[in-house]
Amino acid sequence: MNKSSDPTGAYRFVLFVADNEPNSVLAKENLEHICKEYLHAGYTVSIVDVLEDFQAALDNDILLTPTLLVEGPRGRRTILGNLSEIDRIILALGSNV
Amino acid sequence: MDGEKETFDNPMLKIIPLAKIGTGVDGFDNILNGGYPAGRTTMLKGGPGAGKTLFAIQFLLQGALKGRPGIFVTFEESVEAIRINSMTLGWDLRALEEKGLLFLYHAKLDSAAVTAGPFSLKALIAILDGKSRSMGAQQLVIDAIDILMRRFENSACARNELNSVHEWLDEKKITTLLSIKSNEDPEMFARFGFLDYMADCVVNLDHRVFDQISTRRLRVLKYRGSAFGTNEYPYVISETGISLVPIASVNLSHKPLGAYQASGNKELDGILNGGYRRSSCVLIAGGAGAGKTTLACTFVQAACARGEKALYISYEESPEALESAVLSAGIKLQPAIKAGNLKIISRLPEIMGSDEHLFYDLKMINSFQPDQVVIDAVSACNRMGSGKAPFDYLMRMVNACKERGITCFLTNQVQGSILGEDLSGMAFSSLVDTLIQLRLETVQDELRRSLLILKTRGGKHSTRVHELIITDHGVVLGSRKSAAGGIPLERPGRKPGAARGAQRGAK
Numbered sequence: 001m002n003k004s005s006d007p008t009g010a011y012r013f014v015l016f017v018a019d020n021e022p023n024s025v026l027a028k029e030n031l032e033h034i035c036k037e038y039l040h041a042g043y044t045v046s047i048v049d050v051l052e053d054f055q056a057a058l059d060n061d062i063l064l065t066p067t068l069l070v071e072g073p074r075g076r077r078t079i080l081g082n083l084s085e086i087d088r089i090i091l092a093l094g095s096n097v
Numbered sequence: 098m099d100g101e102k103e104t105f106d107n108p109m110l111k112i113i114p115l116a117k118i119g120t121g122v123d124g125f126d127n128i129l130n131g132g133y134p135a136g137r138t139t140m141l142k143g144g145p146g147a148g149k150t151l152f153a154i155q156f157l158l159q160g161a162l163k164g165r166p167g168i169f170v171t172f173e174e175s176v177e178a179i180r181i182n183s184m185t186l187g188w189d190l191r192a193l194e195e196k197g198l199l200f201l202y203h204a205k206l207d208s209a210a211v212t213a214g215p216f217s218l219k220a221l222i223a224i225l226d227g228k229s230r231s232m233g234a235q236q237l238v239i240d241a242i243d244i245l246m247r248r249f250e251n252s253a254c255a256r257n258e259l260n261s262v263h264e265w266l267d268e269k270k271i272t273t274l275l276s277i278k279s280n281e282d283p284e285m286f287a288r289f290g291f292l293d294y295m296a297d298c299v300v301n302l303d304h305r306v307f308d309q310i311s312t313r314r315l316r317v318l319k320y321r322g323s324a325f326g327t328n329e330y331p332y333v334i335s336e337t338g339i340s341l342v343p344i345a346s347v348n349l350s351h352k353p354l355g356a357y358q359a360s361g362n363k364e365l366d367g368i369l370n371g372g373y374r375r376s377s378c379v380l381i382a383g384g385a386g387a388g389k390t391t392l393a394c395t396f397v398q399a400a401c402a403r404g405e406k407a408l409y410i411s412y413e414e415s416p417e418a419l420e421s422a423v424l425s426a427g428i429k430l431q432p433a434i435k436a437g438n439l440k441i442i443s444r445l446p447e448i449m450g451s452d453e454h455l456f457y458d459l460k461m462i463n464s465f466q467p468d469q470v471v472i473d474a475v476s477a478c479n480r481m482g483s484g485k486a487p488f489d490y491l492m493r494m495v496n497a498c499k500e501r502g503i504t505c506f507l508t509n510q511v512q513g514s515i516l517g518e519d520l521s522g523m524a525f526s527s528l529v530d531t532l533i534q535l536r537l538e539t540v541q542d543e544l545r546r547s548l549l550i551l552k553t554r555g556g557k558h559s560t561r562v563h564e565l566i567i568t569d570h571g572v573v574l575g576s577r578k579s580a581a582g583g584i585p586l587e588r589p590g591r592k593p594g595a596a597r598g599a600q601r602g603a604k
Binding site: 030067085092 | 202204205206207209210211212213214215216217218219220221223224226227228245248
């Protein structure tokens with residue numbers, strides 16, 4: 001499920017969702033929008049459905065959905081929620097966005 | 098009381114009692130009328146130090162040992178900390194984990210996480226669901242759920258999410274314990290008060306400190322579809338985990354007074370009409386230095402020499418101090434200790450609450466099975482707590498002895514010497530079968546001890562005041578010739594009882 005414009009991208013995202021519950025659908029859409037709009041330096045995205053792979057949630061300490069794990073220039077970050085609050089996400093991602 | 102109700106002989110009315118699962122906590126099943134509700138949720142509420150996690154571990158442990166796999170989810174402690182803490186109680190959780198009977202899961206919440214919109218607990222539910230399927234879990238603990246709840250910004254949202262957890266639990270029919278910190282933050286409590294309604298059984302755990310002595314009490318607040326004990330029940334956290342302090346027996350089932358047993362002193366046997374009776378309660382009251390401990394140890398030495406077992410609970414001296422103190426009076430306790438006939442427990446009364454003292458002492462009585470129990474001294478028990486606590490302790494101890502046919506020796510340090518005064522100091526004289534008063538007074542520049550039997554139930558006794566002399570080879574009654582150190586103490590023509598007269602005259 002990897003999408004990328006640059007395989008060496010500066011941001012690596014793992015988005016944990018719960019099937020097609022509304023907040024999960026919104027999170028996927030919002031993440032796609034953020035990537036296209038702001039992350040010109042490149043990114044990779046993988047999406048994990050916790051209903052299909054609970055072990056991945058267990059291994060990554062994911063209790064809440066949607067959860068976005070980010071690895072980027074400013075280290076690891078966890079962003080919770082449907083990613084509708086774009087200002088907060090931009091702030092969390094760092095200055096070179 | 099056990100789930101059965103009056104049916105008024107109506108054949109259409111069938112009562113099916115609720116299925117229960119053992120709590121794993123000694124004595125708790127009785128109060129819950131069998132245990133936690135099977136396939137349903139029980140909530141444990143309590144402040145810090147109340148033992149919520151221990152209750153939870155004991156529940157899972159008991160289930161696992163019976164082959165019921167269980168999951169422990171905590172939002173608070175690391176898995177390793179739980180393993181280590183459990184090991185101190187002798188519970189090897191890792192062994193159960195390896196057998197697939199237990200799964201410990203620290204549900205970590207990243208405190209630095211940024212919130213960017215609404216979220217749900219679907220991942221947690223997915224983990225619980227997946228894990229319970231894969232291991233066939235029948236029991237579940239969710240520990241410190243309040244920490245998870247704090248993550249939600251508004252209570253409507255938290256409520257919705259908890260409801261989805263509740264629905265999942267309902268559907269799965271897993272017996273669940275939910276623990277939550279309470280009493281700490283009234284605002285939290287108000288926000289999550291609704292949690293009560295999710296649970297079929299709610300238990301409040303209370304850890305209170307009063308007069309610097311900590312006590313723990315639990316109370317069942319509700320139990321849907323079941324009868325339960327409605328009182329507050331004391332519980333203790335001991336080296337074997339949580340246990341409820343055994344409930345006082347409802348019926349008086351004292352053994353009748355038994356055979357006379359030699360007191361260790363021939364003269365005393367004479368004036369007691371044969372000695373102390375088995376299964377009786379003997380109270381020795383007197384001022385400091387009057388010889389109470391010496392008299393009690395005289396009996397203990399004699400009983401142990403006969404091959405009987407004695408438990409000596411000392412609230413005033415260490416075992417070594419006690420041993421050497423009575424050695425100067427020629428009483429040797431060491432051989433009895435070595436032979437395993439004598440156990441001396443030495444504890445400061447204020448070190449724990451009366452419930453805990455009672456718990457440990459009853460446990461010792463049950464395991465050691467003594468013939469004689471000495472409590473030295475009743476007066477020190479007042480330091481166990483305020484109000485009724487010391488009285489309850491002694492009452493329960495005396496009752497426990499009488500129910501088991503044990504002779505119970507109490508010493509009590511009392512000032513003054515007015516006859517008819519309550520010499521037990523705690524108004525339980527009615528439980529005392531033999532009451533001995535010791536006095537220490539100066540008569541004509543000389544220290545003198547005396548002994549008077551105030552009562553012996555079911556037998557004759559001397560009514561005279563006897564002189565009590567502690568020599569380096571034991572206690573001597575009524576004789577003036579063998580005083581300590583061999584100093585001749587002459588008092589020609591002095592009759593027993595004269596000391597009392599002299600004292601009265603002086604006043």
